[in-house]
Amino acid sequence: MDPNAAMEAAAESAKAFTKFQEIIQKMFNPHWTKKQADADAYADERKLQTIRDNPDMEIVYRDGLLNARERSPEALAHRAEQRKLAESIRQEGNLENVLNITENELQQMINISDEPVDEDWLTRFFHIAEDVSSEDMQFIWGKILAGEIKQPGSFSYRTLETVKNLCKSEAEAFQKIAPLVLKDGSSRFLVTDSDILEKYNINFSVLSSLGECGLLNTDGFTYQNYEIGENTRRFLFTDKYMLMFCGDKAHKVELNVYHLTKAGRELLNIIECEPNSDYFFDVADFIWNDEKKREFCLKIYEIDQIADGAIKIRKSPLKEFSSQMVKP
Secondary structure (H helix, E strand, C coil), rough: HHHHHHHHHHHHHHHHHHHHHHHHHHHCHHHHHHHHHHHHHHHHEEEEEEHHHHHCCCCCCCCEEEEEECCCHHHHHHHHHHHHHHHHHHHHHHHHHHHHHHHHCCCCCCCCCCCCCHHHHHHHHHHCCCCCCHHHHHHHHHHHHHHHCCCCCCHHHHHHHHCCCCCCCHHHHHHHHHHHHHEECCCEECCHHHHHHHHHCHHHHHHHHHHHCCCECCCEEEEEEEHHHHCCCCEECCCCCEEEECCCCCCCEEEEEECCCEEEEEEHCCCCHHHCCCCCCCHHHHHHCCCCCCEEEEEEEEEEECCCCCEEEEECCCCCEEECCCCC
16 A cells, blocks of 8 residues: 555544544533432432331242332332433443444545534434444444544434434335435436336335335426537436436437435435446436437446546446437
């Protein structure tokens, strides 16, 4: 590895961990620790006092468990404290799992922003994350925090609430469509053609689920318009391929699509998946065959690199759709 690149990567890593530690100190400071310790000591004293005040409390052994018959206010308070303690332990374990995932993610990140993460955002994040027990969902939340540390503002409050309410099956449905999502500028979408979607096991149930949970806009079709002409080119992307619309005559191509919502677009940024190459070529075939007047051409290129918004492609197209109406 180039020494300069290695030094730069080390500097970025140091910046990320500095921001991470600042968040830990801010959210779990000594004042909070002292308050928790005082609360624990008070709870222990209440337990001891309950035992002192009830030396003849009847205890029975039933179904392998010890049960107290006492239902006095003191006994109820004791059980409530035990329940709260168990809940606190569970929440602490959840948060530590999420933070461990965040730390691992930060090790792989570069271009870390100097901007601090908003405190209100952090408060809302931790209030949600402490109740996430699923390992799969903890992984998502760990990546969300890492992404927000890298670039504050990457995940809106609405996205936090949307992800908070996701169940495992909805998260799996989103993972299922992620390799099929197409890009055009800031838009992220799926084609609506049922034959193509069914070929890749995306049925009405999957689409409906994603619409109901707020990740996909399924309230009717919307359009992606591609207006081309002699000096105009339009493009459609995945992270691996680019589809170019070009031609000598003015022409407009309308593509019916399901757009991802803002929450869907932000969540897509942390989903690790390989774009489905067959799907991309199927979409190109569909666009070409669906047009009655083919006064344009389509070219598919393989992308070599995407960096800082710039796209580097291979010189020769992998596939080309053209007609005699289009000049070579």
